Amino acid sequence: MNSHEQSTTSRLHVIDALRGFAIVSIMLLHNIEHFDVYFTAPGLSDWMYTLDGYIWDTLFFLFGGKSYAMFALLFGLTFFIQSNNQAKRGKNFNPIFAWRLVLLFGFGLVNSAFFQGDILTIYAALGFLLIPASYLGNRMILTLAIFLFLQPMEWLNLSQIVQNPPAAIADPVSWTYFGKMSEYISGDSMVATWIGNLTNGKKAVLLWNWENGRFFHIASLFLFGMVLGRKGLFEWNEKNNTFWNRTLVVSLTIFIPLYLVKNNLDELIMNDAIRRSFGTIETSWSNLSFMVVLVSGFVLLFHSKTGQKILSLFSPIGKMSLSNYVFQSIIGSSLYYGYGLGWYQYTGATYGLLIGILLSILMGYGCTWWCKRYKHGPLEGIWHKLTWIWSH
Template sequence: MHSVSRRERLTVIDLLRGVAILGILLVNMIDFHAPFLYLQADYWSGADYITYALVDVLAQGSFYPMFAFLFGFGAILLMERTIKKGISFPLLFSRRMAFLLLVGIIHAFVIWHGDILISYAMCGWFILLVYKLSGKALLKMAVLLYTIPYGLLGSLTILSSVMFPDEMAVETDWAKAREAVQVYGSGSVSDIFSFRFEEWMAVNGSLNVIFLFLSIFPCILAGMSFAKLGWLKDISSHRRKLRWMFGLSAVVGIGLKIYPYYDGFTVGSLFMQDSFGGPLLALAYMTGITLTYERFSSFRKLTMPFIPLGRMSMTNYLTQSIFWTFIFYSYGLGLYNQIGMLIGTILAILFVAVQAVFSAYWLKSYKMGPVEYVWRVATYGKKQSFRLTTKEKEQGERWKEL
């Protein structure tokens, strides 16, 4: 079995992956250059505060759910191709997750603590327990698995925040922020390694692993259900349903995302912002972009640079971490905490633009990104074709004109 051809790809999924790569860097950039784990809006002022608020509302908590959704969507596409070829999907997918886990471990403990690949890989193995279920069953499971525990927890945090507003208020942890600045800005490689592990454990260790599973796996299930139900494949048949999803998720999602800015930064408001506002806004982005892409040719031309960016999403994601940690950490240029939100956000947008140009240039000669190629080899257990033939290049040019 060989990799999927350009004509067989679902282009809008690559587009959504490309948009997610931009959104992920907008959020991750804060952590690359500042002690993001310990700060709140009160850390910034002036233009930096406005920029932080925009990124917080429009990006924070929305693009990792989108990536998880696309992860599940892609798993079903892979399943359909493997079954068609008579290949064991569980064996193939297990090898795929094993490689993803390995990359995630290296990324998390050698490069940057904010890795999400480990969580995706661990959740990915649970796909093998449910991939034969119908699309409707997967969707019901996704909704119940997410809304029941998070609904109960959200109600408790909101109630506690109303009853004990002072105790539940959330502000910047200045002591930990100063420690992060000292370690990443001027610490040794050993100091950075130890602190990176400490931060990874703070987010992923203990009971947090349960909450990570309950936040990621339902999004994966939702992506699987959309793929099986054909909601992003046959848009014309599901346009009304997608419009309804877009309208509801956009209104409620934006409302929840701005909730802390008019009710105060408490445990309850921040929980609702990230746990419900984030995924709902992700759904709004996906359905809105899909509907617009299907309807307007001008939008397809405008968003074309995101498609190669999305086709090389793994390479681009890892490159972002490697490049920016070198720029900001002490073992590189040591510019940690030397720039503000506005400059950091501008740099993130410019960097993604460069990645889009490079991805388009790279895919003129190669079928996939370098990391994607190694992942394919590990998945299929055999060497894959990498360079485009002259005929494939000509077909690619014709495909882009369609």
Template sequence: MATTAPPPLDTRFVSLDLIRGIAVMGILLMNIVAFAMPHGAYGNPCAFGGTGPADLAVWATNFVIADGKMRGLFSVLFGASMLLVMERAQAKGDNPLLTHLSRMTWLLLFGAIHAYAIWFGDILMLYAVVGMVACIFRGMAAHRLLALGLSLIFAQAMLFGLMMLGIMTLRSQALAPDASADIVNAWADLLAQMGPMPPDEAARDLATYRGGYAGILGVRLGEEFWMPLKANGFSIIETLGLMLCGMAGLKSGFLTGEWERADYRRQLRIGYSIGLPAMVILAGLLLASGFGPVAQIGLGWALKTLFNPFVILGHASLIILWLKASPESRLGARIAAAGRMAFSNYLGTSLVCTTLFYGYGFGLYGEMSRAPLYLVVLAVWILMLLWSKPWLDRFRYGPLEWLWRSLARRELQKIRR
């Protein structure tokens, strides 16, 4: 991966916007389950939400093409955009590190508000903290960034593999004839956490999220206070690796569309020929296993983390090839606009979905099985595409992008065109 020359300050890379737009839309393919159902349903379709053929089919489809891949694309683009902002700050004579840290500090605050006041599944806090670390590596050459990023992703997969071995040991000890009560109870607790929800726990969860805002906020600030931090903690190493890969992708010109079409086609073939068959096999093995804890961690976490980068590479290559083939696409322009407003669309999706599913809105939490949820996803996608481009035709930034930029620069930015 050769490093390209820095782009002009006023360059707008449509490829970055288009990939980011598809990523922010695609994240909802997985997040919709966490909005609409108890937490366990996200990783285990048998935990809640129906196990009919249609429900399992949409789970398997998302596992193969979206689960971890859309968040991965988003992380890659975050790393690329972060580096681009720092390079442009330096070119203008500003302190790139202070510019970056100011942006990450405000993003951390936005993420905390999102996690505790709106929805527990926030990734902004994770991005802010990891982004502060990722900037340390900004001076590395593209090939070194890529090598380090992939090594970190591999390390994350190995850590999940160690977790799987620990769970296998616990299972073996719990099933032994002379197992202690503590070991048996620990195994039972793990089965309850990762398997079908016990009726009393499911009833309590449904009552909470079908209730009013004050009750939900009380749970978030009480018994579930650490949930967003724990969930993010599991993917810190992988997220850093993906951000570094994004920085490499920017420096090499891959993400900015500077490679030849034949190069993107080659990367597409490599990514999909390795990643997609592996994901199909993993999905089949998970279904056959019944989603036991060992299978979930080993197949759904460790091995999926190992093969996700191949699918991410295929997705990114396919998107850029589409842009090269149809640079004037109206649909592409609308998706790119959604990508330019990814911050507003990400938080806006949380506001729309929590209002739709939680008790202080329409109260549909736990009422829909998995497959029909994707009609909601389609509706939210249409909303994103309908409002993003008209907004940007009139304004320079999305509303939250403008607020973030103004706070980070400590002065109101011009928003009207």
């Protein structure tokens, strides 16, 4: 393995800040979505409905399909950092990592009970790909990552549709399961909601991720993140400064035409089935290219004097990303679901955004307080102890 030894302090600081930024963006999205309770609150004024629409579109433009991708990229990067640290001590990290993934899957199941849109279980399952990949060279890893990024299964599906276009387009299978959500999420039983999320909800989310090509992109981003770690690209020097500047320009240049195509697919492709399949590919590429814009812009801004003071505020949140991800699901479901306060009935995207901002500020203060007193976040501490339980 050809790896670079990074500056631990600067690397971890910018990575924590970036991870914290991703957590906050997820918090804002989940709140305007009412944590998957899609409901238009009645009785609001016309201007409020208009404002809700603008806020919804803006937040999804900025973060929809990008936040999970940032986490996936950082997941692969973190795997390299941990593996590299253990290698310096003469230890093979892969068996330990496999056990960590099993534990992460457990955290994900707990999180899924409160919020069916959980991503931890998917990361845990796909994370096993990193173990055999760790024995490959960078060129082979990049080849595999690009192949996965291109969405091979959807291209196969598209080729079949082009050859035999269906007379009518069927709804995605996931919609059947999403349609059953209101039976338990809007109800007043916490247990029924947990059961519904872990059964019907889990099927809906897994199918939706498959239908939108996210399994391939998550695996691809894991591999790209690992290569970023191997290349030492988060260590700040003149060479890497040039890399991130070029990455920002290239990703923005790629994103603009992709976004224009995405917004004009109805005029460009008349057949519904072909448009849906091609749109799945094109939208995923568009989202990931903008995610790279966000990451490269964040890294560059972080290393400016003014930018670092502001963006460092995200670092404590990022250090406790697992805890924050699970806790926001617990808090969000308590606020919006039927067994809690039922706020989904009264809040639109504007109020959801304000609630999300308030929760993010409180989360920032709470994490700052915690990090000054403890080495790990609450769930991170449990994860750490269980990870190394067999070595004591």
